[in-house]
Amino acid sequence: MISVRNLSARLGDFLLKEVTLDIREGEYFVILGPTGAGKTVLVECLAGLHRPSSGEIWIGGRNVTS
Helix, strand or coil, X not given: CEEEEEEEEEECXXXXXXXXXXXXXXXXXXXXXXXCXXXXXXXXXXXXXXXXXXXXXXXXXXXXXX
């Protein structure tokens, strides 16, 4: 399970602001939105490529935010 709580991230002038979502085990999840909405930044935060400014990322019941 992946759980994101109030995740915000700033990259240059771009701000991803207070994203909250839960993806349960075995569930398919699709992120849709227009260009510049923050889809890639969100996935890169989940992958550990960017450190969020605030909020938490939990994977399998473990806090992996930092």
